[in-house]
Amino acid sequence: MLPDYFEFSLPTRVIYGVGVIDQLRDTVAPYGRRRALLVTDAVLVQAGLAERVRSGFQNTAIEIAATFDQVPPNSTIQTVEDCAGLGREHGCDLIIGLGGGSVLDTAKVANILMVKGGRVQEHMGAYLLGQTKLLPLVLIPTTAGTGSEVTKVAVIADPEHDVKLPFAETQFLPDLAILDPELTRTMPPKLTAATGMDALTHAIEAYVDKEWSPASDGLALQAIRLIRDNLLLACAQPDNLQARGAMLVASCLAGVAFSHSMVGMVHGISHALGGVYHIPHGLANALVLPEVMAYNLESRLDRYADIAEALGVVFPRPGAALGNLLRYGGLSFAVPLVKPLAGLDRWFRRQAAKAGISYIRNLNRQLAHLTGMPLNLRDAGVNDDLAKLEQVADTAMTDGSMLYNPREPERDAVARIVRNLYDTTVTPLPVTPADLRPAGAAVEAREFRNVFPDSETLYRVLGGFFERLKVDPQIGGPLKNSRLCVQFAFENPTATMTIDARGEEVRIYRGAEFVGQPEVTMSMSADFAHAFWHGRVNLISALTRRQVIAKGNVPKTLKLLPILKPAYALYPRYLAEIGMKEAA
Numbered sequence: 026m027l028p029d030y031f032e033f034s035l036p037t038r039v040i041y042g043v044g045v046i047d048q049l050r051d052t053v054a055p056y057g058r059r060r061a062l063l064v065t066d067a068v069l070v071q072a073g074l075a076e077r078v079r080s081g082f083q084n085t086a087i088e089i090a091a092t093f094d095q096v097p098p099n100s101t102i103q104t105v106e107d108c109a110g111l112g113r114e115h116g117c118d119l120i121i122g123l124g125g126g127s128v129l130d131t132a133k134v135a136n137i138l139m140v141k142g143g144r145v146q147e148h149m150g151a152y153l154l155g156q157t158k159l160l161p162l163v164l165i166p167t168t169a170g171t172g173s174e175v176t177k178v179a180v181i182a183d184p185e186h187d188v189k190l191p192f193a194e195t196q197f198l199p200d201l202a203i204l205d206p207e208l209t210r211t212m213p214p215k216l217t218a219a220t221g222m223d224a225l226t227h228a229i230e231a232y233v234d235k236e237w238s239p240a241s242d243g244l245a246l247q248a249i250r251l252i253r254d255n256l257l258l259a260c261a262q263p264d265n266l267q268a269r270g271a272m273l274v275a276s277c278l279a280g281v282a283f284s285h286s287m288v289g290m291v292h293g294i295s296h297a298l299g300g301v302y303h304i305p306h307g308l309a310n311a312l313v314l315p316e317v318m319a320y321n322l323e324s325r326l327d328r329y330a331d332i333a334e335a336l337g338v339v340f341p342r343p344g345a346a347l348g349n350l351l352r353y354g355g356l357s358f359a360v361p362l363v364k365p366l367a368g369l370d371r372w373f374r375r376q377a378a379k380a381g382i383s384y385i386r387n388l389n390r391q392l393a394h395l396t397g398m399p400l401n402l403r404d405a406g407v408n409d410d411l412a413k414l415e416q417v418a419d420t421a422m423t424d425g426s427m428l429y430n431p432r433e434p435e436r437d438a439v440a441r442i443v444r445n446l447y448d449t450t451v452t453p454l455p456v457t458p459a460d461l462r463p464a465g466a467a468v469e470a471r472e473f474r475n476v477f478p479d480s481e482t483l484y485r486v487l488g489g490f491f492e493r494l495k496v497d498p499q500i501g502g503p504l505k506n507s508r509l510c511v512q513f514a515f516e517n518p519t520a521t522m523t524i525d526a527r528g529e530e531v532r533i534y535r536g537a538e539f540v541g542q543p544e545v546t547m548s549m550s551a552d553f554a555h556a557f558w559h560g561r562v563n564l565i566s567a568l569t570r571r572q573v574i575a576k577g578n579v580p581k582t583l584k585l586l587p588i589l590k591p592a593y594a595l596y597p598r599y600l601a602e603i604g605m606k607e608a609a
C-alpha cells in the first residue's frame with residue numbers, strides 16, 4: 026500500500042567515518058576559500074572537541090575566523106543574535122555547527138540573521154525564505170539523537186514570553202553533515218541514553234504517523250534495528266566506536282525519516298513536559314513513548330508489529346509458514362486447509378505489537394540500570410505533585426505534532442499518561458551480557474597518529490622498508506617484474522618517495538633525488554601510509570573516501586597486488602627490528 030502523496034529529498038551530503046573529521050580537505054574543497062564561524066558550546070570546548078574540529082579544518086581552504094562557544098542547552102533569541110553578530114563582525118561566509126540539537130539549531134537560525142539581518146522573531150514561521158540563498162552550512166553532531174543535521178526545523182526559546190519559537194526552512198538542510206563517532210565518545214551515559222531514546226522515538230513516530238511514506242519507512246526501520254543493537258552497548262561501553270557510530274547513523278536516518286513523516290503524540294506530550302516542567306527532551310520521550318504506543322496500538326496494529334520485529338521481537342506466523350510449505354512444497358491441493366490458521370497469524374501479530382511495547386518499557390529500565398536515567402517524573406524533578414498537570418495537557422493539545430498522530434489525541438488520555446508517569450513505581454532492570462549485542466563484526470581500527478614526527482624519520486623508516494621490499498625473496502621478484510614507476514606523496518610530514526622498477530634494478534628515491542615523471546602518483550597522509558602498510562586499510566575504499574588521491578595509470582598498479590600480503594606481514598616485523606615497537 027502507498028500513501029496518496031509523498032515527497033522525498035535530501036540535498037545534504039552526509040559523510041560518515043571514524044576520524045573522518047581529519048580528512049576534510051577534498052570534502053570541503055567545493056566551498057572554496059572561506060572564513061568560517063564555528064558555533065559550539067563551552068562543554069565541547071572544554072572536552073577538546075572544538076579544537077579537534079579546528080585542526081580538522083587546518084589543511085583545508087576554510088579558515089575558522091571566529092568561534093561562538095556560548096550556546097546554552099536551550100538556545101535563546103539572545104544567543105542567536107550574539108552568534109550572528111560575531112559572525113558578521115568577523116566577515117564570516119560559512120557556518121560550522123558543532124554540538125547537540127541546541128547548537129545546530131542556533132547555527133541554522135544565525136545563518137538567516139547573517140544573511141537577512143533583522144530580529145530572530147521576524148523570521149519565525151515556515152518557509153518564509155523563498156529562494157533566498159543562505160551561507161554554506163556544515164553541521165557536525167556530537168550527540169546521537171536529534172537528527173538536526175538532516176532536518177528542516179529549528180527551535181529557539183523566547184524566555185521573556187516563556188515560549189519556544191519554531192522555524193522551518195528548506196535552507197536549514199546543511200550542505201554537509203559530518204558524522205564522526207569519535208566526536209560522540211565523550212557524551213556521558215545518561216545523555217547517550219536520553220538522546221538515543223529521542224532517536225528511537227523519531228523512528229517509531231515516523232513509522233506510524235499519518236504522513237508515513239515508503240521512503241521514510243525504510244529509514245525508520247533500519248534506525249530501529251541499529252538502536253536495538255547499539256544503544257545499551259553505547260551506554261555500557263562509551264568508548265565502543267562501533268556502537269557510537271551505529272547510534273550516530275541511526276539518529277541521522279531517523280532524522281531524515283521524521284523530517285519527512287513528522288513526529289506525533291509522544292513529541293506533543295514531551296514538548297509540553299519540557300516547556301512546563303523543564304524535563305529534558307530525550308528523557309521525556311523515553312518515558313512517554315511506551316504509553317503512547319499503547320494508546321495508538323489498535324490504530325496501527327500491523328505497523329507496531331513491524332516495529333516489534335525490527336526490535337527483534339519476532340513471533341511465529343504458523344499459517345503463513347504452513348501455507349508456504351504446502352504451496353511451494355508441491356502440496357498445493359492442501360492449501361485451503363490452512364486458511365483457518367490466518368486467524369492465528371493475526372493473533373500472533375497483535376501479541377508481537379504488544380510485546381514491542383514491553384520491549385521499550387524494559388529498555389528504559391535497563392537504561393536506568395546502566396546510566397541512572399529516571400523512570401518516573403518525580404525522579405525527573407517534578408516535585409509539586411503535578412500541580413501543573415492541566416497546563417501540561419493544554420500545552421500538549423496545542424502542539425503541532427499532535428496533528429500527525431495516527432489516533433486522535435484526547436486530552437483525558439494525555440492527562441492520564443502524564444499522571445501515570447508521575448505515579449509509576451517501576452524499577453531499574455539489570456543488563457545481561459546477552460543484552461549487549463555485538464555491534465557488527467567489524468573490528469575497531471587501531472588509530473595511528475603522528476607516527477612520523479618529521480620528514481627525516483619518514484625517509485628513514487619508509488625508505489628502509491622499501492629497500493627491504495626490494496630484497497625480500499617473496500616481494501623482490503614481482504616488484505622488479507612490475508616495471509612500474511610509482512611515486513608516493515606524503516603529507517604530515519611532507520615527503521615524496523619514488524619506487525622506480527623500470528630499469529635494470531629497482532631504485533628507491535627520496536624527495537628530489539628522483540628526476541622525471543612517475544607513471545602513477547599516490548598522495549596520502551603519512552599516518553595513512555603507515556596504516557596501509559600494516560594492511561589495515563582497503564585501497565579501493567581509501568580511493569573512494571579520497572584518503573588516497575591517485576594520478577596517472579592507476580590500473581597498472583594492480584601489478585603490485587601480489588606483493589601486498591607479504592609486505593603487510595613484513596612491515597610490523599621490520600618496525601620491531603628497527604626499534605619502533607610501539608608503532609608495530
Ligand SMILES: [Fe+2]
Pocket residue numbers: 171223227292306310
Ligand atoms: Fe525529538
